[in-house]
Amino acid sequence: MAKLTTIGIDLAKNTFALYGLGPKGQCGWKRKVRRKQLLEQLVRLEPCKVALEACGSSHYWARQIQALGHQVELLPPQHVKGYLRGQKNDYNDAQAIAEASEHGRIRPVPLKGAEQ
Template sequence: MNQSMTIGIDLAKHVFFVAALDGSGKPARRKKLRRHEVLPFLANHPGAVVGMEACSGAHHWAREIRALGHSVQLLPAQHVKAYLRGQKNDYNDALAIAEAVQHGRIRCVEIKTVDQQLDQSLHRLRQALVTEQTGLINRTRALLA
């Protein structure tokens, strides 16, 4: 694979689906990989553009894949959906991700560091606690009324 190769990865809990497109946009390869097989698979290939849908786990994978020398793009899931053809399945999702990366008009999500992800987790936890506290106060006020 060369730099004009685009790889789309559909992330899941245990099994990842990979679809690769050549420089002209034609499907070059599709593969089903377990979690522990993804990095060795990508380590055996020279630099390519790797795309994934942005989620909390995607940031970890992006950091690992970037360390292997690949260019990584995280795409918002709602924008990738437009590239989906045929029935929704994991291979078609990976192919849609690769096509969206190759098209290049979608604004990528910045890859977060571990510290940034920890900060975001703390902010979301605090927001959940504030929401829960507000609900408890409102319930108590209603009971007292």
């Protein structure tokens, strides 16, 4: 497996889609994992940037992923939509999140602490 620089995660109720980008922006891998398996999957990877769309549960997941040593970025959903290609599905959403994060021109949403 090639070294991953950015992982986009599309959060859902039961299964999450993960899309990893390599150093040149190419697809490193894509996975679909259950809610319980997400942190197990990410702990095996070298620290990299993990991008999520900002929503109610994304702040919780961002804190958990950050504790594993990854750099977490929450992106506003309205800005990610412009990077979506093809039909809307979990993998395409995760790819759009990863590419929006790689582009670097979107201002991330500040991460909220547990008490907020």
